[in-house]
Amino acid sequence: MKTLNELKNMRDEFAKSLDSDKKEDEVRIVVGMATCGISAGARPVLDTLIEEAKLKNLSNIKVVQTGCIGMCVYEPIVEVYEPNKEKVTYTHVDTEKAKKIIDEFAQKTEEPVESTSLMDGDFYKKQKRIALRNCGFIDPENINEYIARDGYAALGKALTEMTPDEVIKHMKDSGLRGRGGAGFPTGVKWGFTAPNKADQKYIICNADEGDPGAFMDRSVLEGDPHAVLEAMAIAGYAIGATKGYIYVRAEYPVAVKRLEIAIKQATELGLLGKNIFNSGFDFEIETRLGAGAFVCGEETALMQSIEGKRGMSRVKPPFPAVKGLWGKPSCINNVETLANIPQIINGGPKWFRSFGTEKSPGTKVFALGGKVVNTGLVEVPMGTTLREVIYDIGGGCPDGKEFKAVQTGGPSGGCLTKDHLDTPIEYETLMAVGSMMGSGGMIVMDEDNCMVDIARFFLEFTVDESCGKCTPCRVGTKRMLSILEKITEGKGTMEDLDELESLAISVKDSSLCGLGQTAPNPVLSTLRYFRDEYIAHVVDKKCPSKHCKALLTYEIDKDKCTGCTLCARKCPVKCIDGTVKNPHVINQEACIKCGNCYSVCRFDAVQKN
Amino acid sequence: MQNDFVQLKQKEFAELKEYIDSVKNVQGILMQTLQKAQDIFGYLPLEVQKFISDETNIPLADIYGVVTFYTQFTIEEKGKHTIGVCLGTACYVKGSQEIIDKIADELDVKVGQTTEDKLFTLEATRCLGCCGLAPVMVVDEDVYGKVDSKKVPEIIAKYRN
Incomplete structure (x- = not known):
């Protein structure tokens, strides 16, 4: 393909089969086949739908796989698009239900299959899909479906109608900020890299989504890989790079596979490769796999890793824009940032600015998880409040439990309380209350979660993932962890709290890279907002959430105990006394609080206090 | 012992060599080579690291450094x-x-x-x-x-x- 006209003709042709208004009687059935869908059992569902449609000779039914539909909690999900009808969503589909769905089309007499119209709820109402526009609708392994949704039109427009400087100006005007967490303006970053002269420059896509509890980038790569490729080519044109690398976590095999298919298809059509759209611009993309190191999400460490070395960060400056991969000027953008770019080129900066806020235009994708009813992937305009996301979209905490905290920004972010629920989501506002935007993980915690233990959990993570190059991060985080462990074991003192705080501030101020600089945030924010829980651990030697085992006592309720002897047999220190069919008693002095009796009891007779 | 391993795994070493030869001209290929080797052998014992060092001219110390840095690489044999x-x-x-x-x-x-x-x-x-x-x-x-x-x-x- 060499001209915009050819692309447009292709677009029109393929759009017919996608657009439900235009086609005559074709029924499009999509199955959510992102990693979560597949794990929930979507593959046999997809196979059954295809087989059944074939068996019943329903040639007007087109069954396709798609990426993440967003409602993880309802997977496997099947959606049916009939001409001139509202789409119908089927949740928790198994092969039986899949058969019935096809049966309904074959013989309209059967009882209708129970469906859920998710569109009615607030789940979608408060969302605006830009980065996730195609996720859950198109088949990510079919470039034609991407083209049908205006795919590669932005690249064509940039290459044939705009100069590189105009592309950069466009990005600056749009106000798009890096969605990887720090929020640096994308256009400014491109503007730094563009003027540096070199025989080779690189565009790097950071797809090393390491924050635990975050899966936005995986969903984009699995659901709409071409959007990322197109954006990388546009970025390459803007800064004068002819080669792109996508650094993906090896933990995401489905994303890697779909990216490779996408690169192959785009290259075959001439949308990547030599002389794209006859503009004289060449661009190729290669994928590189990570091998399980969180620090590789940091840009300088990531480039080391692409070079095949230990992923250790280095001092900046020189910034990657000057000296990056293999010493050449490089520009690194995050997956979600890139996914916004084709639409900013097509729609224009003004359109993009019509969403979100003055300082943070556009939308942000969040992976909503933890103790919330509707776990899933949501995309909301910036400025939406935490309350709207957690309650209106997420449905609040399940089982009538009380909301306690929300964690944003992963191991670099902080925990916020119910007093912050009306904070609008923006880079600056979250920073001001001691958390950060981060890449988009949003974990809700309820009354059963111990905040001291959560701080310990994150510290354990950063200690393990510190690359070891600079002392504050290597030693400081380890010391912080040992204080936290002391506290959760009930051996902490009030002096420990002061020492923990001062250590946290030192590590934050003196670490080399973002990992160490932000590692104390979970500790500092919990000390700030949940100090009473720390004090309960230290002074009263109690864990208010009944989580920290060392601070609990286990007792047997003699009315519930049936005398089955199971706990006594499983007790590693033999501290449970009792005879068959008589209530047992735990000898508190000998008890090591391992919790074995609590987990083995079939009658809920063992109680935590 | 070392020779035993090399003797026993001739087919696997041949497969690894074929891969290394196919990517000779690609820049910064160590990580992929190790990933491939772990696919083939299931783990990365010293014999395999030495073999990669000989074939690619990357010092063994550098290879060992990379293997021990990333959690996905293992130098011990795993269970089935x-x-x-x-x-x-x-x-x-x-x-x-x-x-x-x-x-x-x-x-x-x-x-x-x-x-x-x-x-x-x-x-x-x-x-x-x-x-x-x-x-x-x-x-x-x-x-x-x-x-x-x-x-x-x-x-x-x-x-x-």
């Missing part, structure tokens, strides 16, 4: 099945620690260890990105979502034969 329990935040707040304790108890191994019969290796994994299905455990390629610690023996039993 690898059980991973996700310790990402979403899984952790939903009780995955309890699941990992239960498995450790059931198999009588610690995290990171392999059972004596070489059947299972237990690992704590980083976030698998299936946070909507938390808590999550993986056995080889099979993902189990919303795991209840009571179901653990049942899941493990499936892989015993």
Whole structure:
């Protein structure tokens, strides 16, 4: 393909089969086949739908796989698009239900299959899909479906109608900020890299989504890989790079596979490769796999890793824009940032600015998880409040439990309380209350979660993932962890709290890279907002959430105990006394609080206090 | 011992050599080579690292440095099945620690260890990105979502034969 006209003709042709208004009687059935869908059992569902449609000779039914539909909690999900009808969503589909769905089309007499119209709820109402526009609708392994949704039109427009400087100006005007967490303006970053002269420059896509509890980038790569490729080519044109690398976590095999298919298809059509759209611009993309190191999400460490070395960060400056991969000027953008770019080129900066806020235009994708009813992937305009996301979209905490905290920004972010629920989501506002935007993980915690233990959990993570190059991060985080462990074991003192705080501030101020600089945030924010829980651990030697085992006592309720002897047999220190069919008693002095009796009891007779 | 390994695995070494030759001209290929080698051998013993060093002219010290830096590379042989329990935040707040304790108890191994019969290796994994299905455990390629610690023996039993 060499001209915009050819692309447009292709677009029109393929759009017919996608657009439900235009086609005559074709029924499009999509199955959510992102990693979560597949794990929930979507593959046999997809196979059954295809087989059944074939068996019943329903040639007007087109069954396709798609990426993440967003409602993880309802997977496997099947959606049916009939001409001139509202789409119908089927949740928790198994092969039986899949058969019935096809049966309904074959013989309209059967009882209708129970469906859920998710569109009615607030789940979608408060969302605006830009980065996730195609996720859950198109088949990510079919470039034609991407083209049908205006795919590669932005690249064509940039290459044939705009100069590189105009592309950069466009990005600056749009106000798009890096969605990887720090929020640096994308256009400014491109503007730094563009003027540096070199025989080779690189565009790097950071797809090393390491924050635990975050899966936005995986969903984009699995659901709409071409959007990322197109954006990388546009970025390459803007800064004068002819080669792109996508650094993906090896933990995401489905994303890697779909990216490779996408690169192959785009290259075959001439949308990547030599002389794209006859503009004289060449661009190729290669994928590189990570091998399980969180620090590789940091840009300088990531480039080391692409070079095949230990992923250790280095001092900046020189910034990657000057000296990056293999010493050449490089520009690194995050997956979600890139996914916004084709639409900013097509729609224009003004359109993009019509969403979100003055300082943070556009939308942000969040992976909503933890103790919330509707776990899933949501995309909301910036400025939406935490309350709207957690309650209106997420449905609040399940089982009538009380909301306690929300964690944003992963191991670099902080925990916020119910007093912050009306904070609008923006880079600056979250920073001001001691958390950060981060890449988009949003974990809700309820009354059963111990905040001291959560701080310990994150510290354990950063200690393990510190690359070891600079002392504050290597030693400081380890010391912080040992204080936290002391506290959760009930051996902490009030002096420990002061020492923990001062250590946290030192590590934050003196670490080399973002990992160490932000590692104390979970500790500092919990000390700030949940100090009473720390004090309960230290002074009263109690864990208010009944989580920290060392601070609990286990007792047997003699009315519930049936005398089955199971706990006594499983007790590693033999501290449970009792005879068959008589209530047992735990000898508190000998008890090591391992919790074995609590987990083995079939009658809920063992109680935590 | 070393010669035994090289003797026994001639076919595997040939396969690795074929891969190394195919990427000779690609820049910064060490990580992929190690990933390929781990695919072939299941782990990266010193003999394999030495072989890669000889074939690529990358010093053995550098290779060992990379192998020990990244958690995915292992220099010890793993069990036939690898059980991973996700310790990402979403899984952790939903009780995955309890699941990992239960498995450790059931198999009588610690995290990171392999059972004596070489059947299972237990690992704590980083976030698998299936946070909507938390808590999550993986056995080889099979993902189990919303795991209840009571179901653990049942899941493990499936892989015993």
